[in-house]
Amino acid sequence: MVDINEDSIASRREFLKQAGGTAALGAGAAAALPSAAQAAVSETETKPRYGMLIDLRRCTGCHACSVACKAEFDVPLGSTRSWVEYVEKGNYPTVSRSFLPRLCNQCTNPPCVPVCPVNATWKREEDGIVVIDPDVCIGCKYCIQACPYDARFLNPVTGAADKCDFCLHRVAQGLVPSCVNTCIADARIFGDLNDPESKISKMIASNPVTVLRQEMGTEPNVYYINADHSDPRQPGQRHEYIRVDTHRRNQERA
Amino acid sequence: MSEEFTWGLPVIGYLFLAGVGAGALTVSASMFLRGGEGGRGMHVDTARYGALLAPFPIIIGSGLLVLELGSFQAGNWFRFLNLYKVLNLSPMSIGTWLITFTIGVSLVYAYTYVRNAPGLTIEQRYKLRNVVSWLAVPLGIATAVYTGILLGAMPSRPFWNSPILALLFLISALSTGVAAILLLRALFHRAAKEPESERHIVHTGYLLTASDAMLIGFELMAVFLFAMYAQLTIGNVREAVSVLFTGGSLASLFWIVFIVLGLIVPALIEIYYVVPKLLYHREFVIPKGVEIGVAVLVLVGGFTLRYVVVVAGQITGPIGI
Structure with a gap:
């Protein structure tokens, strides 16, 4: 019974x-x-569901987040867990320049997880963060191919796939991720999307927000306010000047 | 393109070699079974070349894959064994187990063609050959299809994310498998003593050449459908496939080396030699040099296909951000 x-x-x-x-x-x-x-x-x-909101009305494109991330994880030269893209567009005098800080989107439907042949990467039940176990990963790079955001890379030191994990070691101690901590303009807001009283939930509820490549169905947990989604490869936009500076070894967006 | 490829030549080589091995295995085992007469059918002399070849490209290709693993390059040489601790729904996981079984079966199948193989009487050898052939045919097909599914499983790679890619790889694998068998036979065959078995050799050669021409026909159709449907969409897939068309960085490799030299030219030569027998029941005669040349072209085409597909998938992606 x-x-x-x-x-x-x-x-x-x-x-x-x-x-x-x-x-x-x-x-x-x-x-x-x-x-x-x-x-x-x-x-x-x-149960929290961690997310990030990046308010591009406040971002100055200073790269402090990229540097803090590099220092936090000792990310090998040439690789980036967190980076800032510059988008320049328009023809004089109608021009604009905007910034797009990038990191792992900690997708609700992460395409990188189901392709792993050794179960070395998974989305944590307890907080929704997508993590990698570098001691299990064989470095086959399948997840790197599967990520539509180019958020993953092969760490040449460990030989395993690597990416942003929302600074899990800091979050576990009740701290915010390193990039959020260092942001000079308070452009990054980190918090629990499941808690309607959290600052991030309130900001998302009261502002127009977007996510990257929404059409992929990945349901990202990184949101943007006032992001410029222009891409030089979009066929309709070829008549106007668009230049994206990724500030990464890969000069072009994946 | 200045950027480094996540998957480079080892993966391209693997996709090609696994295809050749799987194709040779399937073609050899199926022609052997079709030959009848228990362990010694009429096609057995030609099937032997495929059987003895098949395990090696698959093993070498898989070895190349291990060399490209990040863990191997970082000094964790045996980390790849983690693949054998798990079976999940990742195409790579299923493929690992599949290819392992295929290598095992292809080795046993090859062993049954070793004359005076230790540990087996002739009767046992023939019996084993018969049983293993029935496993070899589906395993070879599954291995060839899986190499396409491996690439096709990712919506983030629009060039690869097509259901017809796996079919294209299967047809190419069978075609390159036939070519490899004909090439080895042309290089190593010495005229048999009995006129009867020499007659079989010629007849088998005719059947293989005719089959290859047909396979290439199907392959052209698969490529056409792949490119046409991509071209008929709007957005990511159309943008991705544009690398194959005018002004695309892979256009000349795709059209000149793969389509013309790797498919159309060998198919026309094959048809030229097959037609007299097919339509007018004349003797099938093909000079050895031509046979070798056609086989080499088909193999080069097969490699070029894998190269173009693997590179195109990585230099293109979803548009917009």
Whole structure:
């Protein structure tokens, strides 16, 4: 009997997780299934989903975030976990220059994860951060190919795939990621997207935000305010001057 | 292009060599089975070349892959064994297990063609050959298809993300497999003592040459559909395939080396020699030099296809940001 009960609780818990988000449904189910269901609901609510919002109205393109990231992880020369692209466009006198800080989008549907042949990379259940275990990774570079954001690279020192992990070691200590910490203009906001009271959730709710390559269906957890999505390869934009400076070894966007 | 490729020549070489090996294995085993007569059918003398060749390109190709692993280059030489601790839905994981079994089966299959093979009587050898052939045919096909799926699995690589790519690689693998068998036979075959088996050799040569012309026909169709459907879309895929057309950085390699030299020229030569027998029941005669030349062209075309596809997939990507 005990076993059967536990099974049914577990399956309800699964159901609630999948249904998650809709408070009304959660409340209704909680009324019907007293203690276990309540535990499940509160568990879903307390589990953070970390995200970042980059407010480009404030960004000055100073690269402090890139430098802080390099220093934090001792990223080998020629590789970048975090970088800032410059987008120049227009014909004089109608011109603009904007900045696009880039990092791993910690996608809700990360295309890099299912291609890994050795289960060396996964999206953490507890906070949604996509991580790599460099001691398991064989360096086959399949995930590097699969990432539509070119966020991954092969670390020549470890021989494993590497990328931004939202400074997991800092976040675990209650600190913000290094790039957020160093930003001179408070352009980067880090926080829990599952907490409607967090600064990031409020900012996203009250501003027009975009994500990169939304059409890929990856559902990024890095949001931008006022981002310029211009790309020199877009066929319709070829008549106007567009230059993207990636500030990476790969001079062109992947 | 100044940027370094994530997957370079070792991967291109692997895709080509695994294709040749898998194709030779499938072609050899299926022609052997079609020859009838238990262990010694009428095609067995030609099937032997495919059987003895097949394991080596697959093993060498897989070895190239290991050399390109980041872990291997960083000094963790045996980290690749992690592949054998997991079986998940990654095409690379499935492919690893598949190719391992294919190598095993191809080695056993090759062993049954070794004359006076230790540990086996002639009857056992023939029996084993028969059983293993039935495994070799599907495993060879699966290996060839998987090399295309490996590339096709990623929406972030629009050039590769096409269902017909795996079919194209399969046809190319079979065609290059036939070419490899004909090439080895032309290089190493000494006229048999009995006129009967020499007659079989000629007949098998005719069947293989005719099959290759047909395979190349299918390959041209697959390439046409691949390029045409890409051209008919708007956006990422169309942008990606534009590297093959006028002004594209891979256009001359694709059209001159792959399409013309690797497909059309060998197919026309094959048809020229096949038609007299096919239509007028005349003797099938093909000079050895021509046979070698055609086989080399087909193999060069097969390598060029892998090169163009692997490079094109990496110099193109989703447009916009």
